Amino acid sequence: MTAPQVVVHRDKELMAQAAAARLITKIVDAQAARGSASVVLTGGRNGNGLLAALAQAPARDAIDWSRLDLWWGDERFLPDGHPDRNHTQAREALLDDVPLNPARVHPMAPAGGPYGNADLAAEAYAIELAAAAGPEDHGPVPSFDVLLLGVGPDTHVASLFPELPGVRETERTVVGVHGAPKPPPTRVSLTLPAIRAAREVWLLAAGEDKANAVAMALSGAGEVQAPAAGARGRSRTLWLLDEAAASQLPRDLYAPSCA
Numbered sequence: 266m267t268a269p270q271v272v273v274h275r276d277k278e279l280m281a282q283a284a285a286a287r288l289i290t291k292i293v294d295a296q297a298a299r300g301s302a303s304v305v306l307t308g309g310r311n312g313n314g315l316l317a318a319l320a321q322a323p324a325r326d327a328i329d330w331s332r333l334d335l336w337w338g339d340e341r342f343l344p345d346g347h348p349d350r351n352h353t354q355a356r357e358a359l360l361d362d363v364p365l366n367p368a369r370v371h372p373m374a375p376a377g378g379p380y381g382n383a384d385l386a387a388e389a390y391a392i393e394l395a396a397a398a399g400p401e402d403h404g405p406v407p408s409f410d411v412l413l414l415g416v417g418p419d420t421h422v423a424s425l426f427p428e429l430p431g432v433r434e435t436e437r438t439v440v441g442v443h444g445a446p447k448p449p450p451t452r453v454s455l456t457l458p459a460i461r462a463a464r465e466v467w468l469l470a471a472g473e474d475k476a477n478a479v480a481m482a483l484s485g486a487g488e489v490q491a492p493a494a495g496a497r498g499r500s501r502t503l504w505l506l507d508e509a510a511a512s513q514l515p516r517d518l519y520a521p522s523c524a
């Protein structure tokens with residue numbers, strides 16, 4: 266597991282634009298090296314802000330959208346097309362606007378779909394992930410190029426909330442989540458072991474209400490109390506922050522703001 270690196274931007278707009286530029290480069294590099302790229306999307310304002318910035322970036326045309334695999338880190342267990350579903354919000358922010366190959370887009374199953382509850386939807390997603398993993402992945406989850414995570418004010422990532430069973434899961438790669446403190450209460454989430462299969466994990470946080478959470482997760486808190494602390498990539502763990510979210514971080518954890 267890699268030690269976190271921290272990059273601080275002036276404000277959340279610049280953070281979204283810089284993260285989008287970084288993601289474009291990463292996808293283009295992965296496609297050049299391996300033929301395709303895989304990205305795991307997150308829900309929340311900052312994840313969608315990144316997608317909206319990507320939609321506006323002229324360099325987005327450098328991506329071969331037909332060779333991009335998209336997965337989700339978590340989903341709100343709601344009917345297909347519901348405006349609060351992470352899938353719906355990602356479609357609106359970017360996905361409906363680019364020529365993706367539908368066979369490479371992997372939303373989590375909705376409520377009212379083929380699986381009667383969030384636990385069954387989670388099992389189905391674990392099977393889909395395992396089917397996509399190859400021998401080179403050494404496990405039941407593909408080695409995603411980039412896995413994006415928004416960080417909640419309570420340090421949750423994906424739908425892994427402090428002290429709830431999901432964050433303690435060590436075997437399963439995807440779980441149903443019940444009684445989540447952030448609405449809606451029923452969700453589906455990758456677990457920390459699945460998140461840690463990614464080559465790179467990027468955590469996004471902006472705004473003063475995240476400052477405590479960011480400081481706690483980066484100052485040695487345990488992952489059960491601070492799930493964001495357990496989200497690490499195999500080759501890189503990158504925290505992308507705005508100045509407000511970084512305001513309670515000890516200065517020795519990052520270089521002075523450059524943007």
Ligand SMILES: O=C(O)[C@H](O)[C@@H](O)[C@H](O)[C@H](O)COP(=O)(O)O
Pocket residue numbers: 307308309310311312339340341351414415416417418421422423424447
């Ligand atoms: O389904 C969700 O709500 C998310 O995936 C969740 O983990 C989100 O990323 C964080 O709550 C941060 O959200 P913001 O970026 O809106 O603060």
